[in-house]
Amino acid sequence: MxxxxxLVKHYKVHSRPPGLAAAVRSVFRRSFQTVRAVDxxxxxxxxxxxxxxxxxxxxxxxxxxxxxxxxxxxxxxxxxxxxxxxxxxxxxxxxxxxxxxxxxxxxxxxxxxxxxxxxxxxxxxxxxxxxxxxxxxxxxxxxxxxxxxxxxxxxxxxxxxxxxxxxxxxxxxxxxxxxxxxxxxxxxxxxxxxxxxxxxxxxxxxxxxxxxxxxxxxxxxxxxxxxxxxxxxxxxxxxxxxxRQIQPEKRVILRLSQPVERLAVERLGGRVISLSDAEAKLQVDGSRLRELVAAALAHLPIADLTVEDAPLEEVLAGLFARGRDRGRESAVAR
The missing domain is CATH 3.40.50.300 (P-loop containing nucleotide triphosphate hydrolases)
Structure with a gap:
């Protein structure tokens, strides 16, 4: 369909410094830059x-x-x-x-x-x-x-x-x-x-x-x-x-029936993203997910447990960060 x-769309955009003198000069001689909107x-x-x-x-x-x-x-x-x-x-x-x-x-x-x-x-x-x-x-x-x-x-x-x-x-x-x-x-x-x-x-x-x-x-x-x-x-x-490509790790959200020590959460093996009296949020590699969930159920006062992917906003932010890094590396190479 x-x-x-x-597909390419480039624009020529007039650019000049601020100020009266620059405005007068631009009447007689304009400088342009190319904006690569789609490349x-x-x-x-x-x-x-x-x-x-x-x-x-x-x-x-x-x-x-x-x-x-x-x-x-x-x-x-x-x-x-x-x-x-x-x-x-x-x-x-x-x-x-x-x-x-x-x-x-x-x-x-x-x-x-x-x-x-x-x-x-x-x-x-x-x-x-x-x-x-x-x-x-x-x-x-x-x-x-x-x-x-x-x-x-x-x-x-x-x-x-x-x-x-x-x-x-x-x-x-x-x-x-x-x-x-x-x-x-x-x-x-x-x-x-x-x-x-x-x-x-x-x-x-x-x-x-x-x-x-x-x-x-x-x-x-x-x-x-x-x-x-x-x-x-x-x-x-x-x-x-x-x-999976940008953030293959899983998020595990543990809702707690009573407060726990941070050390007890860290012992589960994942990276602790946040911890409060009512909830602990961890990030763990998918290969260790089953092990972490089993340990949490065995050793912590779990009221509820949720496993989900990283928020899409974070995934896209990671993808854009990679693109900026590649752009800087390409500029340095040139």
Whole structure:
């Protein structure tokens, strides 16, 4: 469904020092620097996949999505989405995709969402019967029956986001680009949006690419992740493989029925991350997990015990740190 080959997007940015003299000089002679927003990435995504597209701020995620949706023309390289070249912006291509961003909205501010829905029906030339069927499904899935008649300005952020998703899906796109769709939402609304996205993907077979700084979104929705950093591809594979590659150790959380000495916890053999009267948290190599759990149950007053992977935020931080180290080593070599 999506094929990217050596995709590059560079910008020329005017730069000058602060001050009046520098401003005057720049009128006659400007200096530019090249910003490598995306620097030769390649990947493929199959129909129906849900893929997390991750990276730190400024990594090139949104720039890539804009190229894949036809809003930006690449400097070089090739991208194909649903068989189309995005920058050609053919009518059938535009009908097959949708880009949803959590920081921008298409809803008409002073009118009810129902008016935006009707406008989108006309823009995408959706037959009236198909539009009514799709709208009824979306209203039911997103619980919008009491919202679509209210002016948009009277809706909360979470309610507007649900209406944004409905407006984006009325023409049943085959590819859905989601750029921070849960930004600013509370925990309950984040869970509702995640549940809807997964349900829509499973019901329609649409391909979903998600960028988010909320790792709960990624862990809940995306079996596969693509990670870019400073415009370069850092990782492409399953979420489990990423965790095993960067932080293969397991976290063991021991909930205690009574306080214990730190030395007693250290004797279990793992690295103590934190210790309080009610809880001890350790990190241990997977090969020693069974031994540590057995020792904890035998020697400590355990009320409950949980084993989990390292938080995804820490895994990504470790991956980005490796990338920065490689960049410094490459600079020194040059």
């Amino acid at each position: 999506i094929s990217v080959r050596n 030769g990435i390649s990947f493929e995504i199959q129909p129906g996949e849900r893929v997390g597209f991750l990276g730190p701020n400024g990594a090139g995620k949104t720039t890539t999505l804009k190229m894949l949706s036809g809003l930006l023309r690449p400097t070089s390289g090739e991208a194909r989405v649903a068989g189309f070249r995005p920058d050609a912006r053919e009518r059938d291509f535009l009908r097959s995709i949708m880009l949803v961003t959590g920081q921008k909205q298409q809803l008409l501010w002073d009118l009810p969402p129902a008016e935006t829905f009707e406008l989108n029906r006309a823009v995408y030339d959706v037959p009236r019967a198909e539009y009514r069927q799709t709208l009824d499904e979306l209203v039911n899935l997103l619980d919008l029956s009491e919202l679509i008649g209210k002016p948009t300005r009277q809706l909360s952020l979470g309610e507007r986001m649900k209406c944004e998703l409905a407006a984006a899906l009325l023409h049943r796109p085959k590819v859905l680009f989601l750029d921070e769709p849960t930004i600013g939402l509370d925990v309950t609304m984040q869970a509702a949006v995640r549940s809807f996205i997964q349900s829509y993907n499973e019901r329609t077979g649409a391909t979903v690419i998600l960028t988010s700084h909320y790792m709960d979104d990624v862990a809940a929705l995306c079996p596969r992740v693509i990670v870019i950093d400073r415009g370069d591809l850092s990782f492409d594979g399953s979420l489990d493989a990423l965790v």
